Amino acid sequence: MILNRDLVIIGAGPSGLCAAKMAAESGQKVLLIDRNPQLGGQLIKQTHMFFGSEKQYAKTRGIDIAKKLIDDVKNYPDLIEIWDNATVLGLYPDKVLTVLLGETYRKVQAQAIIVATGASEKVLAFENNDLPGIYGAGAVQTLMNVYGVKPGEKIVMVGSGNIGLIVSYQLMQAGVKVLAVIEAAPVIGGYKVHASKLQRLGVDIITSCTIKKALGQDKVESIITTRLNEKWEEIPGTEQEYDVDAVCIAVGLSPLTNLLAMLGCELKYISELGGLVPVLTNDYETTIEGVYACGDASSIEEASSAMVEGYIAGLTASKKLGKVHPDYDDLILDFRKQLEVLRSGPFGEKIRKGLAKLEGVRVGC
Amino acid sequence: MLNQKGYPSPEQVKTKFPDVKILVKPKAIVECYEKIPCNPCSTSCPFKAITIGEDINNIPIVDFDKCTGCGICVYSCPGLAITVCEVLDDKIRFKIPYEFLPFPKQGEIWSAVNRKGEVIGEAYIEKVTLTPRQDKTQLVQVLVDKDLLYEFVTIRSKVYE
Numbered sequence: 001m002i003l004n005r006d007l008v009i010i011g012a013g014p015s016g017l018c019a020a021k022m023a024a025e026s027g028q029k030v031l032l033i034d035r036n037p038q039l040g041g042q043l044i045k046q047t048h049m050f051f052g053s054e055k056q057y058a059k060t061r062g063i064d065i066a067k068k069l070i071d072d073v074k075n076y077p078d079l080i081e082i083w084d085n086a087t088v089l090g091l092y093p094d095k096v097l098t099v100l101l102g103e104t105y106r107k108v109q110a111q112a113i114i115v116a117t118g119a120s121e122k123v124l125a126f127e128n129n130d131l132p133g134i135y136g137a138g139a140v141q142t143l144m145n146v147y148g149v150k151p152g153e154k155i156v157m158v159g160s161g162n163i164g165l166i167v168s169y170q171l172m173q174a175g176v177k178v179l180a181v182i183e184a185a186p187v188i189g190g191y192k193v194h195a196s197k198l199q200r201l202g203v204d205i206i207t208s209c210t211i212k213k214a215l216g217q218d219k220v221e222s223i224i225t226t227r228l229n230e231k232w233e234e235i236p237g238t239e240q241e242y243d244v245d246a247v248c249i250a251v252g253l254s255p256l257t258n259l260l261a262m263l264g265c266e267l268k269y270i271s272e273l274g275g276l277v278p279v280l281t282n283d284y285e286t287t288i289e290g291v292y293a294c295g296d297a298s299s300i301e302e303a304s305s306a307m308v309e310g311y312i313a314g315l316t317a318s319k320k321l322g323k324v325h326p327d328y329d330d331l332i333l334d335f336r337k338q339l340e341v342l343r344s345g346p347f348g349e350k351i352r353k354g355l356a357k358l359e360g361v362r363v364g365c
Numbered sequence: 366m367l368n369q370k371g372y373p374s375p376e377q378v379k380t381k382f383p384d385v386k387i388l389v390k391p392k393a394i395v396e397c398y399e400k401i402p403c404n405p406c407s408t409s410c411p412f413k414a415i416t417i418g419e420d421i422n423n424i425p426i427v428d429f430d431k432c433t434g435c436g437i438c439v440y441s442c443p444g445l446a447i448t449v450c451e452v453l454d455d456k457i458r459f460k461i462p463y464e465f466l467p468f469p470k471q472g473e474i475w476s477a478v479n480r481k482g483e484v485i486g487e488a489y490i491e492k493v494t495l496t497p498r499q500d501k502t503q504l505v506q507v508l509v510d511k512d513l514l515y516e517f518v519t520i521r522s523k524v525y526e
Contacts, residue, residue, distance in 0.1 A: 049443035049500070051403040053421050059405035059441050061500065173465060187368040192399045193444025195371025200519045202482030207369050304402070345400040345422030 001107070005031040005081075006321055008097060008110040010088050010259065013041020014303045015295025015310035016116035017069040022314030024076035026325040031108065032073065032080055033099060035087040038146075039073070040066030041118055043303065045141035047173075048166050051191070055338055056304035063145075065303075091115075091263040095290060112290040112317045115260055116310060119253035119274065119296035124158065127213035133220035137167045137250035144174050152246025156223060157181040158211050162190035162302075164250035165198060171248075172201050179242050182209040182225055184232065191347070211247070212239065220247055253300045260286060260293060268361050272354030274300030279361055283316035284309060292317050299358075301343075301351055308338045372480040373398055378515050382450070383429045385514075391434025391451035391458070395425050397444065409441035436460045440502040448518065456508040458491070461519055463503045469493055475520040477509045486510050488520045 007023055009016045012034035020032045038044055046062020057065045073080050086101040095110040121136040123129070135143075135151055137159070143149045155176055157168045160183035168178045181198065186208050188195050195205055212224045212234070227238035254275040257267055265286035266279045278286045278293045285292050294313040295306035312335045315325055325331060343351050367373050373396065381394050395406060395415065400422045407417040407425060414431035415438060417423045434449045439462050449460035469475055469490045477488040492506040509517045 049405075049502075051401060051443050053402075053404050054408055058403060059409070059443050059500075064500075175466075188371055191401050191444065192367050192371055193397065193401070193442075193446045195367075196373070196396070196480065197445055199370060199372045199482055200478060200480060202478075202521075205369075205371050341419075341421055342402045344420060345402055347401055348422075 002096070003106060003108045005029070005108055006111045007031070007114070007317055008033065008108060008112075009114045009116060010097075011041065011116035011118055011295070011297070012039040012073075012082070012084075013116060013118050013295060013306070014043055014065070014069065015118075015297070015306040015313075016041070016114070017073055018307045018310030019114050019116060019294060019314035019317070020080050021069070021072045021076075022311045022325065022331075023318045023323075024073070024079040026315060026318035026323045026328075028079070028318035028321060028323040030080045031083065031110075033083045033086045033088055035085070037085050039070050039082070039084060042138070042141075043069070045138075045145040046166075046303075047145055047170055050304065051302070052304035052342060053338075056307055056342070058304075062303065069307075088259060091259045093263070112292070112321055114292040114294060114313050114317050115297050116293070116295045116313075117256040117259060117297045119300055120256050121249070122252045122254055124211065124249050124251050126211050128216070128220075129214060131214050131216050131220040132218065133216070133245055134214060134247045134249065137163045137248055140167055140246075140248050141170065144170060150174055150176055151248070152176060152244070154179055154244050155246040155248055156211070156225075156242050156244050157248045157250060159183065159250035159252070160185075160188045160190055160195065160205055160207070161250060161252065162194060164248075165190040165194035167248060167250060168203060169194065169197055169201075172198075172203065176246075178203045179244065181205045182211065183207045184210040184228055186230070214247060220244060223247055253296060255297050255300060257293075257297060260291070260297070263288060263291060265291060265293075268358065270299075270354045270357050272350045273298075273358065277358065279358065281362070284313040285316065285320075290317075290320060299351065299354060305339060305342050305351075308335050308342070311335050367398055375515060378480070382515065385452055387429050388450055388452040391449045391460070392429050392432050393427055393434060393438050394448050394450050395427055395438070395442075396446045396448075397425050400424060401444075403443060405441045405443060406438045406447060409437050411435070411437060434460070436504050440499045440504055445502070450514070452511075452514070453508075455511060457511055457514055457517070458506065458508055459517060460504055460506050463505045463520065464501065465522075467522060467524070468495075468503065469505050469520060469522070474523070475507070476523055477507075477513060477517050478519045478521050479516045480518050484521065485516050486513055488517070490520075
């Protein structure tokens with residue numbers, strides 16, 4: 001049996017939740033699907049205060065933003081149907097989804113789809129990188145902040161982007177000793193205020209340095225790092241050994257575009273946006289009519305931008321289905337302005353460059 | 366140093382402090398050196414003493430005439446980059462944000478720590494506040510030696526040494 005639904009949103013992280021809220025405000029019925037038992041995506045692991053402005057819940061902790069957004073969505077029980085513990089297995093032409101809902105296999109015919117699947121973590125190739133005790137930053141946050149389990153006692157963080165810096169701080173708060181944060185690039189990747197917080201705690205940050213190999217029998221027992229020259233080549237004789245029982249890898253994210261690819265949406269490789277990303281219109285519609293993408297699934301950015309993109313996609317997808325928000329024009333204008341501001345500083349340069357490249361692709365075709 | 370290590374140079378630190386004469390009253394020291402999209406310090410200030418403006422990437426500017434040193438910005442800054450500083454006759458009083466266990470308690474002596482994480486002296490815990498409004502970031506008021514004006518940034522429990 002095939003179930004008929006109007007607007008299906010895949011992923012209930014910051015972007016998907018915001019899309020659902022705007023759709024419901026527009027009077028649009030929504031099926032919101034998430035594979036996790038809890039809605040909120042990565043927000044439920046974020047114990048730090050967010051940046052941005054009040055419009056994106058700045059100075060509120062991520063975990064509390066999740067609560068707010070989930071409450072917003074639950075305010076519309078007649079319009080928003082929620083499937084949690086539900087994994088979308090496939091997206092097929094004519095907008096048919098196959099979903100594993102708990103233990104049941106379901107087929108859904110949608111009229112429009114918003115893909116807000118987020119991102120996956122990049123991995124790093126080094127000797128013995130499969131030893132137990134070597135984690136991605138997402139796993140460390142899940143263990144620590146969702147389940148209250150320490151991932152180790154002594155850890156080295158690989159990567160100094162905002163995720164690496166923030167998770168290092170959270171590890172220290174949890175009583176885990178962070179021996180060092182190492183960064184292959186010659187400069188720190190994330191916000192310096194996060195880096196300053198770590199230095200104050202006595203956590204050293206070492207740039208132009210990477211992990212060479214991990215050592216250990218049944219689990220990681222130590223690692224060897226090496227310094228890199230300006231050509232990113234190893235400098236012989238600069239190896240250093242750290243005794244650790246865990247290593248955290250935080251070297252970036254890639255958009256989760258598998259479902260979009262399966263459907264045949266056009267994707268382009270744009271390194272500034274995190275890898276393969278969907279070609280989108282200004283309304284966040286992909287090259288397939290009625291299929292939208294927003295948040296990290298469309299380009300890797302901060303959660304603040306993901307939320308705003310979700311709002312826009314929720315509005316535009318609903319409009320496509322004939323449900324126009326009473327304040328549509330004002331809201332769209334405001335959200336676009338918010339994105340512009342969030343991306344306007346030096347930290348937005350990469351994303352601006354990436355979006356310009358994507359714009360070029362769009363105009364070209 | 367900021368880009369490689371994450372701590373500012375002593376010269377950078379001094380640019381964020383007003384003249385010592387102004388510090389006879391408590392004033393916010395906003396150690397924001399980098400343009401990032403963020404403005405809670407400005408929007409949380411009840412006295413409109415911190416300006417960022419339309420472009421939230423701007424570096425905050427403190428109007429020391431308007432600043433009362435109340436400390437609201439200290440726990441509102443997501444980067445924990447603000448302290449309040451007051452120069453007394455023989456000591457310096459700081460209000461700092463603190464997010465670690467164990468909680469400091471009034472009357473205790475903790476280590477005074479600099480921006481590189483080094484112990485540089487002792488800090489007497491004068492007062493600790495944690496209201497619901499502070500959202501789990503404690504505001505700790507401490508007294509440190511006078512020569513630590515541009516050095517002191519946080520405290521560390523002696524348990525850890």
